[in-house]
Amino acid sequence: MSKLEFKLLCRAFGNSLYRMNRKLHAHIISLHQSANKPAWARWLSDLYVDIIPQAALWRLLDLYIVNGWRALFQLGLTLLTKFSKDILRLETLPDFESFFHADSHIYSDSPTVLQQIFDASLKLNVHFDIGKNIEHHPTLANLSNEDLTVTPTQRFQRGLPKFINSLMGSSKVEPAEGSTQKLEKIDLLATSTVIQSDYWIALWSWM
Numbered sequence: 149m150s151k152l153e154f155k156l157l158c159r160a161f162g163n164s165l166y167r168m169n170r171k172l173h174a175h176i177i178s179l180h181q182s183a184n185k186p187a188w189a190r191w192l193s194d195l196y197v198d199i200i201p202q203a204a205l206w207r208l209l210d211l212y213i214v215n216g217w218r219a220l221f222q223l224g225l226t227l228l229t230k231f232s233k234d235i236l237r238l239e240t241l242p243d244f245e246s247f248f249h250a251d252s253h254i255y256s257d258s259p260t261v262l263q264q265i266f267d268a269s270l271k272l273n274v275h276f277d278i279g280k281n282i283e284h285h286p287t288l289a290n291l292s293n294e295d296l297t298v299t300p301t302q303r304f305q306r307g308l309p310k311f312i313n314s315l316m317g318s319s320k321v322e323p324a325e326g327s328t329q330k331l332e333k334i335d336l337l338a339t340s341t342v343i344q345s346d347y348w349i350a351l352w353s354w355m
Contacts, residue, residue, distance in 0.1 A: 152291070154193065156278045158186050159288040161221055163277045165228060172232045177283050179241045186285040187244055191224050192217075201250050204262050211266075217276070222269035230265060 149157070166173045180187040191199055196208055200223075211219035228235065231247070231254060238244050247254070255261055278291070343351075 154189075155288055155291055157192055157217065158189050159280075159284060159291060160276045160278050161188055161192065161224060162186060162284055162288065163279060163281055164221060164225055164274050166281050166283070168225060169229060169232060172228060172235060174283055175236050175238075176228075176244070177285065179238065179244055180285060183241055183285075184287070186288065187241060188224055188228075191248075192220050195220070196223065198250050199248050201255055201262065204266075207266060211270075218274055219269075221274040222272045223265070225272055225274065226265050226269040230268065 162173065162177075165176070176187050195212065196205065200208070208219065208223060211223075215222075227248065234247065234254075235244065238247060246252070258264075280289070280291070
């Protein structure tokens with residue numbers, strides 16, 4: 149995804165935390181205000197590598213394949229709410245980062261803690277809400293709902309001519325070894341009576 153879309157993903161995560169626990173959300177905001185990214189940005193971008201023990205990453209990968217971004221939200225929100233009392237006592241962002249680390253004592257104190265975290269995360273019902281809240285990391289506060297719709301459309305429109313040019317034209321295609329026949333590219337769009345040119349944008353986005 150683009151940088152803008154990733155910021156919207158981070159803001160949606162922050163909005164979910166805001167709805168679940170405003171006091172915790174405000175405290176984490178106060179910790180990462182001077183950083184260039186929200187405290188949970190690396191969780192979402194790196195699929196929790198170095199945040200949870202390696203054995204648990206395979207479980208997360210399974211859930212991510214099935215549930216997509218929801219699995220990332222569910223795990224992160226569960227981690228934050230489960231250890232909310234400890235987080236509220238943290239004073240700096242490095243303290244926060246050290247607390248949530250693959251080698252942290254929070255995972256070794258109990259052999260079943262990771263199982264409990266995953267079990268609890270699966271029960272969370274999360275939504276992708278990018279509505280603007282008053283409290284946010286500076287990099288996330290000035291985004292608008294229009295950004296979410298404009299950027300992907302522009303990106304697919306930029307990619308569309310390349311896709312069309314790869315289908316159209318009369319350039320020769322090299323034949324298979326041992327063959328003397330010359331093949332020509334098929335002019336799909338010019339001969340199609342089924343799909344209009346504009347529809348390729350939607351098709352391109354799905355691909």
